[in-house]
Amino acid sequence: MTLHSIERIYPKDLDAQNPDDQATLAIHMQRYEFAAGLLSGSRVLDMACGCGYGTALLAEQNPDKRVIGVDIDPDAIAYAQAHYQLPNLSYVCANAETFASEHGFDTIVSLETIEHLPSPSRLVSNYSKLLAKGGQVIASVPITPTLDGNPHHLHDFSKRSFARLFGNQGLRAVAQFEQIQWWQFKGLFSKKADHQKQHRSEGVGNAVLQYYRQHPFYLLARLGSMLRYGFSNRYLTCQFKAD
Secondary structure (H helix, E strand, O other): OOOOOOOOOOHHHOOOOOHHHHHHHHHHHHHHHHHHOOOOOOEEEEEOOOOOHHHHHHHHHOOOOEEEEEEOOHHHHHHHHHHOOOOOEEEEEOOOOOOOOOOOEEEEEEEOOHHHOOOHHHHHHHHHHHEEEEEEEEEEEEOOOOOOOOOOOOOOOOHHHHHHHHHOOOEEEEEEEEEEEEOOOOOOOOOOOHHHOOOOOOOHHHHHHHHHHHOOOHHHHHHHHHHHHOOEEEEEEEEEEEO
């Protein structure tokens, strides 16, 4: 397990004295807090739950609901089972695009998931199949460019394309929560291995330069975003319900 990988957050292994790590953790927890206040029904699915810290928050704040966390990474699921257990919480190791259940879910939470998978439309179609009648999806994506700085991301989204993705399944946004994360420049071009990093964004600059060498026109997307949003990443979390 890599503690300072840009792909996953392991809160118990972050440095409590490092403001960069804690700021990153805070922005992830705020999304889960937003979702926790909007859960409905008795069955909740947290898709791509990672190591389980956010799934546990959902379960802890909603003890009347049954919460299931699903992730494709067996190491992450094992970590969740070892570190985040509650009576109304369980975990399953499965692929988000093909996960199936005999019983529908009243709420599906899917935070910072969609941009990681090869087919966002197939993923959201599966969410639609998994929803119980009258169910909802609470999902988030970055809405500024990320392909240059995060090798685990396969897609970029705007507010419009994010809404269209769910609209194609008859789901529309009824509430939203937008976040700003200002860039960290410290150690941007560090060549340390992941296990030696002091914070998650360390060394990202090297990946960015390499990406532009291979995709030079993507720099235009980055420059456009910088002109609009400055030196920041933006994230959008929406509550989607059937029309």
